[in-house]
Amino acid sequence: MEINLEEVFQQKIDNEIKIEPRDWMPEKYRKTLLRQISQHAHSEIVGMLPEGNWITRAPNLRRKVALIAKVQDEAGHGLYLYSAAETLGMSRDEMLSELHSGKAKYSSIFNYPTVTWADMGAIGWLVDGAAIMNQVPLCRASYGPYARAMVRVCKEESFHQRQGYEIMLTLCTKGNPAQKAMAQDALNRWWWPSIMMFGPNDEHSPNSAQSMKWKIKRISNDELRQKFIDVTVPQADILGLTIPDKDLKWNEERGHYDFGTIDWEEFNQVVAGNGPCNKQRLKARVDAWNNGEWVRDAATAYAEKRAKREAGKTEAA
Amino acid sequence: MSDRELLYNYTLHLADNSMILGQRCSEWCAHGPILEQDIAITNIALDLIGEARSLYQFASEMRGEGHTEDSVAFLRDVLDYKNALLVEQPNTDWAYTIARQFFYDVYHFNLHLALANSSEKRISEIALKTIKETTYHLKWSSEWMIRLGDGTDISKSKMQDAVNHLWEYTGELFQASDIEKMAFEKGFGADLSAIAPLWHSKVKEVLDEATIAIPQSAYQQKGGKTGLHSEHLGYILADMQFLQRAYPGAEW
Numbered sequence: 001m002e003i004n005l006e007e008v009f010q011q012k013i014d015n016e017i018k019i020e021p022r023d024w025m026p027e028k029y030r031k032t033l034l035r036q037i038s039q040h041a042h043s044e045i046v047g048m049l050p051e052g053n054w055i056t057r058a059p060n061l062r063r064k065v066a067l068i069a070k071v072q073d074e075a076g077h078g079l080y081l082y083s084a085a086e087t088l089g090m091s092r093d094e095m096l097s098e099l100h101s102g103k104a105k106y107s108s109i110f111n112y113p114t115v116t117w118a119d120m121g122a123i124g125w126l127v128d129g130a131a132i133m134n135q136v137p138l139c140r141a142s143y144g145p146y147a148r149a150m151v152r153v154c155k156e157e158s159f160h161q162r163q164g165y166e167i168m169l170t171l172c173t174k175g176n177p178a179q180k181a182m183a184q185d186a187l188n189r190w191w192w193p194s195i196m197m198f199g200p201n202d203e204h205s206p207n208s209a210q211s212m213k214w215k216i217k218r219i220s221n222d223e224l225r226q227k228f229i230d231v232t233v234p235q236a237d238i239l240g241l242t243i244p245d246k247d248l249k250w251n252e253e254r255g256h257y258d259f260g261t262i263d264w265e266e267f268n269q270v271v272a273g274n275g276p277c278n279k280q281r282l283k284a285r286v287d288a289w290n291n292g293e294w295v296r297d298a299a300t301a302y303a304e305k306r307a308k309r310e311a312g313k314t315e316a317a
Numbered sequence: 318m319s320d321r322e323l324l325y326n327y328t329l330h331l332a333d334n335s336m337i338l339g340q341r342c343s344e345w346c347a348h349g350p351i352l353e354q355d356i357a358i359t360n361i362a363l364d365l366i367g368e369a370r371s372l373y374q375f376a377s378e379m380r381g382e383g384h385t386e387d388s389v390a391f392l393r394d395v396l397d398y399k400n401a402l403l404v405e406q407p408n409t410d411w412a413y414t415i416a417r418q419f420f421y422d423v424y425h426f427n428l429h430l431a432l433a434n435s436s437e438k439r440i441s442e443i444a445l446k447t448i449k450e451t452t453y454h455l456k457w458s459s460e461w462m463i464r465l466g467d468g469t470d471i472s473k474s475k476m477q478d479a480v481n482h483l484w485e486y487t488g489e490l491f492q493a494s495d496i497e498k499m500a501f502e503k504g505f506g507a508d509l510s511a512i513a514p515l516w517h518s519k520v521k522e523v524l525d526e527a528t529i530a531i532p533q534s535a536y537q538q539k540g541g542k543t544g545l546h547s548e549h550l551g552y553i554l555a556d557m558q559f560l561q562r563a564y565p566g567a568e569w
């Protein structure tokens with residue numbers, strides 16, 4: 001009897017058996033995952049920039065240390081994810097060169113500027129909050145290395161979300177009027193980009209059905225977005241802040257909040273490279289890479305010299 | 318100067334060194350040459366600022382009158398910072414950053430070995446924790462000194478350039494200010510003249526392995542520890558103090 005590899009593969013997925021790097025997998029599954037995981041890794045790394053921007057200006061020592069640790073966590077997430085992606089057959093350097101050439105994408109949210117301290121609060125609360133919504137289902141993704149990386153990532157993301165919310169809470173409940181206005185302004189700027197983080201509406205998300213079948217994706221964009229809005233609105237109420245959406249209201253019948261129309265034209269422009277910081281973010285990453293080239297070369301050269309010397313020693317002995 | 322004032326000023330001097338260097342290291346976060354090293358230097362920043370916090374907290378308790386680690390750390394102008402010139406020097410590139418770190422680590426490690434015997438309990442407690450952290454920092458920066466010095470021609474020339482440039486800021490570490498002299502006499506400070514030879518021998522050992530020449534120039538800059546800083550510190554403080562100054566007394 002002939003074994004159909006594709007059927008066996010799908011059966012494993014249907015039975016919630018993880019796919020591991022050495023298992024047979026359809027080429028399209030491998031490519032889809034590689035694109036998704038590397039894009040996710042790039043988002044972690046590019047995502048360090050908007051917050052890293054405020055490290056030297058953090059308002060007190062406790063916040064400074066917490067912010068440094070948070071941005072450092074994102075670097076760690078990048079590492080886990082690059083390692084997971086490497087199991088699919090592309091090196092970290094190759095992935096980075098795709099980022100630097102503009103071929104690979106990263107989350108558009110990081111193309112917005114961080115202009116005040118309140119942005120550190122809003123990013124933790126909303127951006128890390130939306131990331132958690134997206135990522136918790138990925139802890140059960142069908143590809144083993146990805147699922148395991150996401151378990152570690154999610155633990156830290158929920159810590160980031162609480163830290164961000166606590167910054168907002170301090171500004172809103174212990175802050176002076178200027179600080180409270182700063183918090184409202186940050187919410188105004190980050191709200192819509194955050195809810196766009198879940199991606200296009202389901203009817204415009206052509207790859208979703210296949211990803212669902214492969215259990216790389218388990219919950220649709222619109223469902224996740226609704227869930228995020230439903231948990232976030234009461235949090236804004238506690239802060240005493242107003243979400244910048246006049247159509248936002250509780251719908252008793254649906255048991256969900258209704259919300260206004262998303263400006264997908266803005267989203268598409270940012271994806272296309274025309275967001276306020278696309279060029280700066282990419283330049284910062286390319287500069288770090290280029291300025292680091294001689295350092296990486298030196299490390300490689302030294303490691304080789306050392307290995308040779310060690311080999312020489314063993315031969316002599 | 319009363320003993321209390323002396324201890325306060327000495328504590329600030331220790332804190333300012335690690336605070337300012339920590340601030341410098343943190344500038345690398347998100348811009349490092351290799352992801353793993355971005356994480357490593359950020360860890361060092363966290364350790365240094367953590368140590369500075371413990372010292373500022375101690376200083377604020379001595380000062381009383383509602384002072385906090387933040388009021389002590391942030392609300393001073395350039396002339397009142399007591400850090401050495403070395404730690405405020407700019408990152409410039411990875412070679413300068415490593416050389417600055419290495420020179421400081423050798424000093425910092427040996428200083429805290431001595432401070433572990435401080436007659437002041439708070440200082441000796443902080444020293445014990447700092448020794449553990451600095452042991453790792455010193456290992457890391459020594460390895461990078463060697464890797465860059467004995468790496469490629471480019472990395473060697475960049476490292477030699479960094480060492481030549483930063484050398485004139487190393488002597489100040491061992492020129493005891495009045496505060497450091499008195500702190501040693503009172504039993505809570507360290508004897509810098511005993512640390513200097515330890516520093517020189519470790520530096521020579523590592524530079525030799527790194528195939529980097531020890532600069533022969535004898536002239537040494539000084540002034541940071543008594544408040545006479547380079548132009549760099551003002552910019553560091555402008556960043557650091559911006560929110561504290563723009564919103565006086567605000568909670569964050």
Ligand SMILES: [Fe+2]
Pocket residue numbers: 044073074077153157
């Ligand atoms: Fe992350």
Ligand SMILES: [Fe+2]
Pocket residue numbers: 074128156157160
């Ligand atoms: Fe995060």
